[in-house]
Amino acid sequence: xxxxxxxxxxxxxxxxxxxxxxxxxxxxxxxxxxxxxxxxxxxxxxxxxxxxxxxxxxxxxxxxxxxxxxxxxxxxxxxxxxxxxxxxxxxxxxxxxxxxxxxxxxxxxxxxxxxxxxxxxxxxxxxxxxxxxxxxxxxxxxxxxxxxxxxxxxxxxxxxxxxxxxxxxxxxxxxxxxxxxxxxxxxxxxxxxxxxxxxxxxxxxxxxxxxxxxxxxxxxxxxxxxxxxxxxxxxxxxxxxxxxxxxxxxxxxxxxxxxxxxxxxxxxxxxxxxxxxxxxxxxxxxxxxxxxxxxxxxxxxxxxxxxxxxxxxxxxxxxxxxxxxxxxxxxxxxxxxxxxxxxxxxxxxxxxxxxxxxxxxxxxxxxxxxxxxxxxxxxxxxxxxxxxxxxxxxxxxxxxxxxxxxxxxxxxxxxxxxxxxxxxxxxxxxxxxxxxxxxxxxxxxxx
Amino acid sequence: xxxxxxxxxxxxxxxxxxxxxxxxxxxxxxxxxxxxxxxxxxxxxxxxxxxxxxxxxxxxxxxxxxxxxxxxxxxxxxxxxxxxxxxxxxxxxxxxxxxxxxxxxxxxxxxxxxxxxxxxxxxxxxxxxxxxxxxxxxxxxxxxxxxxxxxxxxxxxxxxxxxxxxxxx
Numbered sequence: 001x002x003x004x005x006x007x008x009x010x011x012x013x014x015x016x017x018x019x020x021x022x023x024x025x026x027x028x029x030x031x032x033x034x035x036x037x038x039x040x041x042x043x044x045x046x047x048x049x050x051x052x053x054x055x056x057x058x059x060x061x062x063x064x065x066x067x068x069x070x071x072x073x074x075x076x077x078x079x080x081x082x083x084x085x086x087x088x089x090x091x092x093x094x095x096x097x098x099x100x101x102x103x104x105x106x107x108x109x110x111x112x113x114x115x116x117x118x119x120x121x122x123x124x125x126x127x128x129x130x131x132x133x134x135x136x137x138x139x140x141x142x143x144x145x146x147x148x149x150x151x152x153x154x155x156x157x158x159x160x161x162x163x164x165x166x167x168x169x170x171x172x173x174x175x176x177x178x179x180x181x182x183x184x185x186x187x188x189x190x191x192x193x194x195x196x197x198x199x200x201x202x203x204x205x206x207x208x209x210x211x212x213x214x215x216x217x218x219x220x221x222x223x224x225x226x227x228x229x230x231x232x233x234x235x236x237x238x239x240x241x242x243x244x245x246x247x248x249x250x251x252x253x254x255x256x257x258x259x260x261x262x263x264x265x266x267x268x269x270x271x272x273x274x275x276x277x278x279x280x281x282x283x284x285x286x287x288x289x290x291x292x293x294x295x296x297x298x299x300x301x302x303x304x305x306x307x308x309x310x311x312x313x314x315x316x317x318x319x320x321x322x323x324x325x326x327x328x329x330x331x332x333x334x335x336x337x338x339x340x341x342x343x344x345x346x347x348x349x350x351x352x353x354x355x356x357x358x359x360x361x362x363x364x365x366x367x368x369x370x371x372x373x374x375x376x377x378x379x380x381x382x383x384x385x386x387x388x389x390x391x392x393x394x395x396x397x398x399x400x401x402x403x404x405x406x407x408x409x410x411x412x413x414x415x416x417x418x419x420x421x422x423x424x425x426x427x428x429x430x431x432x433x434x435x436x437x438x439x440x441x442x443x444x445x446x447x
Numbered sequence: 448x449x450x451x452x453x454x455x456x457x458x459x460x461x462x463x464x465x466x467x468x469x470x471x472x473x474x475x476x477x478x479x480x481x482x483x484x485x486x487x488x489x490x491x492x493x494x495x496x497x498x499x500x501x502x503x504x505x506x507x508x509x510x511x512x513x514x515x516x517x518x519x520x521x522x523x524x525x526x527x528x529x530x531x532x533x534x535x536x537x538x539x540x541x542x543x544x545x546x547x548x549x550x551x552x553x554x555x556x557x558x559x560x561x562x563x564x565x566x567x568x569x570x571x572x573x574x575x576x577x578x579x580x581x582x583x584x585x586x587x588x589x590x591x592x593x594x595x596x597x598x599x600x601x602x603x604x605x606x607x608x609x610x611x612x613x614x615x616x
Contacts, residue, residue: 088530088569126514127570129583162464167512184472186511203466246532246573253574337532351531355568445539
């Protein structure tokens, strides 16, 4: 399987450095130079034509997002690059920021010019202090070269970019929580409606929030044209996608492929070298820790456009937004976490539940209490007091959360419990017995 | 507040980045914590005054974000990633190794003030799990042996420091 590296073209390339000179030697900022000579509306149109969908998790088309921006309010329009990269299993933005920061800055400037934004922020997670320093240095270089700041390239257009560091809260990846955080508050997400960022975002002004990978794609869309970009990947799932693979495979890492042109089986077996020696895959989380888990051996019967049906095994699922959604899970942030047959799903769920209980902002009762109870139940099971009725209890708690919270964290914390319990009844129903059996040396504690 | 002149300069600069002063709350707290190591009450009041806020506005931020520390931590702040991808590759054992090496429980400070171990949530480097951050440096693929090596390095450096401080009474 051949990768198609567009965003990751220079990642890990020997001799490629993250300074402006190296970036410009490789054609850097040429796209921005061409972009600022075009009418902004034309650029927005290219992004719409490209069909690019947001890479942060929801897969919302970026062109539509830009279209929703209130341009008549008279208020300034802000752009915020979401570099919070907080969904467990996702680790792509780190490499873009560390190794090719100017690509992100060029994409940001093009997006700003297209949307008449005068002020942009890159919200980077607090645990990436080096990444923040690299970005600040890169922005200073770009500013000195008249590519960021006042009157860029003599066009009369001015735009500043500042780096804003988070401080370790997962919920800042949620766009309205991020905006609250950027305003200097607790990252409690805002209710939509009315607080759609495109209308009432940062300082109650229209605001665009896009993921790092999405913003990098903007540069390439303007470079090659929206129609050419739309030919990459598969219909409605255009462009390339960076898949981050972690857990029990032989070669974990980041891989960029045309969206949907690779199946989950090809990714895990051909690209990542399959399971560890002597082991078999048991389960996989396809799009970040909140996405519903897939069990190896299960099959999905999907409808084709002509009304006929097709049956897919987990390995056959193309890694695009639509098919993963049709299989009951999601492409999410592209974070693929693999578990082999050494893992007991009660223990894996206990790990994830501890994460979500820690990260709930506490604003909505179903999420605050539900995530905590799911954590307590799975922790109690692992620490020796599992009961036969725990599976049903977990399900009942999880089922009461989604749709009853301000933000999607309600879904994010419930989906793991709902799917693990449903798909691995033998692990949950029998955990008391499992605990009595000695485990292999390669079975590690997860909680 | 006894902040370094350099910190004060950075603080005045960063406030200009925002249309509303309150937005500078997180940046100011980061700068102060980098300077003095944690966020005492005095810092909360100072930030509030600087940004024309009530102390509660700053206090609620400090207590929301896990990276802000109300009490001093060790000179080496060891953050071991706990979340699924790292756990699958053995981070619980790595965390135990560090605890054993330094004889402390999580979130404590060793008596010499050198080390604090924290078991943190996802550090976004899942492909090189398990990962550990020591202050601002990320260490990748840390197994139990590598944890022992890192601990020995820290012990060696802190030994040198304590000898130096004994040498100048």
